[in-house]
Amino acid sequence: MGNKPKKLKLKTHKATASRIHVTGRGKLLRMYGGRSHFRRRKAVSTKRKYEQKQKVSPFDTSRIRALIPYSRS
Helix, strand or coil, X not given: CCCCCCCCCCCCCHHHHHHEEECCCCCEEEECCCCCCCCCCCCHHHHXXXXXXXXXXXXXXXXXXXXXXXXXX
């Protein structure tokens, strides 16, 4: 039996994994920031916007995919 070097497992960045949702096709979605801050004084249409997920910027996708390596990609 040869002395093959073991392949190391990559660690998932748990904070990123909890904030980012990966769709079935591999797109990255995130929630809007500031959802719970000064909620009473915001307009209803603004508050409705916070309930929906937004696509992650294409410039950030490669960086985020490196942080969550075992997600659908």
